[in-house]
Amino acid sequence: MYDEISKISALESDQTEKLHNKQAILPPSTKPSAERITAPPVSLTNVSVRYNDLIAIEQANLDVPAGQITALVGPSGCGKSSLLSTINRMTDTIPGCHVSGEIWVGDKNILHTSTDLSYLRRQVGMVFQQPNPFPLSIEENIRFPLKEHGIRDKATVNHMIESVLTQVGLWPEVNSRLKQNALRLSGGQQQRLCIARCLALKPSVILFDEPCSALDPLASATVEELIKQLTPTYTVLMVTHNLAQARRIADHIAVCWMQSGCGCIIESGDTESIFERPIHPITRAFCQGDKG
Amino acid sequence: MVSNIKSKYAANELNLNKAKFKHNIIALAIWSTALLTVSLPLMMLWTIGVEGFPQLSLQFLLTEPTHAGRSGGILPMLISTLWILCICLVTVVPIGLGCALYLSECVTADSTIGRIVGLSLDVLSGVPSIVFGLFGYAVFAIQLGLGFSILSGGLSLACMVLPLFIRTTEQALRACPTAYRRAAEALDLSLFAFVARILLPSAASNIAIAFIISTGRALAETAVLIFTAGYVTRIPSHWSDSGRALSVHIYDLSMNVPGGQPNAAATAVVLMLLIIVINLVAHRLSKRWQLLE
Ligand SMILES: Nc1ncnc2c1ncn2[C@@H]1O[C@H](COP(=O)(O)OP(=O)(O)OP(=O)(O)O)[C@@H](O)[C@H]1O
Ligand SMILES: [Mg+2]
Numbered sequence: 001m002y003d004e005i006s007k008i009s010a011l012e013s014d015q016t017e018k019l020h021n022k023q024a025i026l027p028p029s030t031k032p033s034a035e036r037i038t039a040p041p042v043s044l045t046n047v048s049v050r051y052n053d054l055i056a057i058e059q060a061n062l063d064v065p066a067g068q069i070t071a072l073v074g075p076s077g078c079g080k081s082s083l084l085s086t087i088n089r090m091t092d093t094i095p096g097c098h099v100s101g102e103i104w105v106g107d108k109n110i111l112h113t114s115t116d117l118s119y120l121r122r123q124v125g126m127v128f129q130q131p132n133p134f135p136l137s138i139e140e141n142i143r144f145p146l147k148e149h150g151i152r153d154k155a156t157v158n159h160m161i162e163s164v165l166t167q168v169g170l171w172p173e174v175n176s177r178l179k180q181n182a183l184r185l186s187g188g189q190q191q192r193l194c195i196a197r198c199l200a201l202k203p204s205v206i207l208f209d210e211p212c213s214a215l216d217p218l219a220s221a222t223v224e225e226l227i228k229q230l231t232p233t234y235t236v237l238m239v240t241h242n243l244a245q246a247r248r249i250a251d252h253i254a255v256c257w258m259q260s261g262c263g264c265i266i267e268s269g270d271t272e273s274i275f276e277r278p279i280h281p282i283t284r285a286f287c288q289g290d291k292g
Numbered sequence: 293m294v295s296n297i298k299s300k301y302a303a304n305e306l307n308l309n310k311a312k313f314k315h316n317i318i319a320l321a322i323w324s325t326a327l328l329t330v331s332l333p334l335m336m337l338w339t340i341g342v343e344g345f346p347q348l349s350l351q352f353l354l355t356e357p358t359h360a361g362r363s364g365g366i367l368p369m370l371i372s373t374l375w376i377l378c379i380c381l382v383t384v385v386p387i388g389l390g391c392a393l394y395l396s397e398c399v400t401a402d403s404t405i406g407r408i409v410g411l412s413l414d415v416l417s418g419v420p421s422i423v424f425g426l427f428g429y430a431v432f433a434i435q436l437g438l439g440f441s442i443l444s445g446g447l448s449l450a451c452m453v454l455p456l457f458i459r460t461t462e463q464a465l466r467a468c469p470t471a472y473r474r475a476a477e478a479l480d481l482s483l484f485a486f487v488a489r490i491l492l493p494s495a496a497s498n499i500a501i502a503f504i505i506s507t508g509r510a511l512a513e514t515a516v517l518i519f520t521a522g523y524v525t526r527i528p529s530h531w532s533d534s535g536r537a538l539s540v541h542i543y544d545l546s547m548n549v550p551g552g553q554p555n556a557a558a559t560a561v562v563l564m565l566l567i568i569v570i571n572l573v574a575h576r577l578s579k580r581w582q583l584l585e
Pocket of ligand 1: 051054056075076077078079080081082083094
């Protein structure tokens with residue numbers, strides 16, 4: 001516990017230092033990057049998701065505390081992915097999909113029309129169930145998005161590539177073959193590359209949609225460990241089918257369930273209370289299933 | 293009791309044999325259709341080859357025809373064909389690629405515009421080639437004043453090949469995994485960057501195939517060119533010159549020139565070899581392209 005606190009405070013002081021440095025060196029117009037250093041909380045209020053006539057999520061309320069891991073669990077088809085992808089507005093491009101309610105990332109309601117989508121996508125990163133690196137070389141997978149976001153300086157980019165690959169533990173495994181096609185990596189390595197690619201854009205919130213379910217147990221454990229390390233720098237919301245996994249790594253749990261044909265968040269709270277003292281009978285049955 | 297089981301067993305055996313027999317018959321049928329499909333082009337090559345190969349020589353490729361094509365070579369036709377093909381493809385590829393990108397990236401298949409474009413493409417690809425010939429003659433040759441020329445021919449041919457190229461290219465683009473699209477979206481990549489770096493390279497081999505199919509179609513086309521590129525057997529020196537394509541030459545020799553059959557067959561062999569070579573080159577290229585990334 002004490003370790004945890006000292007870690008956080010060390011990080012905070014590190015961040016304030018960076019903040020000061022940045023403000024000293026950079027002109028005021030580059031302030032947004034300084035703002036993004038502390039992870040914001042995410043909060044969903046009465047969010048509904050509709051695909052034409054099908055209501056996938058009805059009036060969901062969910063608090064994702066800053067700098068912690070929140071796991072969204074529930075049976076297949078209850079709308080977890082749909083809910084997750086409202087937070088970076090990936091739902092915008094799905095034909096027939098409508099989202100209503102309020103989604104607060106920090107102090108901004110990102111469902112508001114004035115939201116800068118490009119800024120939002122950088123602020124809220126997403127990792128998918130199937131590892132989806134681009135059919136480019138390993139380093140190009142990271143360099144290409146950076147370039148697209150205007151970071152072209154060779155030294156900066158190379159440094160960034162090394163640092164994010166180190167962060168996801170890939171650097172020792174791939175540093176000798178950065179030019180190799182990323183599709184030749186194993187599934188677990190590909191998933192970690194995807195996480196690295198996401199981290200390179202310096203998001204403050206990261207959404208994981210079942211990041212381990214396409215991986216073997218060993219690779220899955222590695223990715224799990226990696227996600228754990230992302231706190232408290234990042235706010236993490238993770239969908240998972242694996243209750244044991246949720247229990248291992250999440251600080252908070254939200255349970256999603258089908259009720260009268262549409263998905264609802266039936267209960268949420270910190271991990272211990274959801275597993276030890278569930279209030280909703282469905283939650284009890286669901287989590288008892290995990291115990292038994 | 294035991295005999296009962298035995299008879300049951302025997303009945304099972306019988307059923308099993310029946311099933312096996314049925315299986316064999318079906319397998320045989322499937323095999324023979326496959327064999328037929330393989331043997332068809334071989335038979336074709338054989339029929340044409342027997343008549344055409346003896347005529348083939350470097351001389352045949354590098355000289356001009358004499359006696360209305362009964363003797364001599366096909367040099368002017370080769371050159372005209374390549375000219376026409378070039379003009380056709382130079383027109384088709386940018387327009388076709390742009391339209392295919394529009395269809396696959398900018399509109400959903402069930403939107404009004406998407407449906408209108410799709411419908412007009414389907415109509416266009418169903419139009420008989422002779423109609424494209426007449427259209428090309430009326431528009432390019434007469435109205436635009438290009439006359440019987442390589443340019444008229446190439447442009448008319450482009451009109452005919454365009455729907456085919458667009459449709460096949462669109463399919464190639466749509467085959468790009470949605471996972472890439474989702475990743476690009478989540479990373480906020482611009483459409484241009486996604487298209488240039490991910491979509492086109494990943495669809496390259498299939499676009500190359502679309503290109504080959506279109507080239508083959510253009511090379512084989514006769515009706516369009518008779519009305520637009522003309523008949524003249526001279527070597528064209530400019531794209532405003534008239535020129536006779538290989539396929540028109542084959543048609544002319546076998547229909548209008550008594551005794552032109554052997555040279556028609558030889559020209560057909562050249563045409564087929566050309567198509568085969570283009571196929572191989574494109575195949576190689578697309579493989580190389582995939583490995584590069
Ligand atoms: N693009 C779409 N168009 C129409 N309906 C959709 C679309 N995506 C999802 N749905 C529907 O929304 C509901 C919720 O789907 P969603 O993918 O969010 O569930 P999930 O909880 O993530 O399931 P899983 O655990 O299997 O991934 C389902 O009934 C699904 O059929
Ligand atoms: Mg899902």
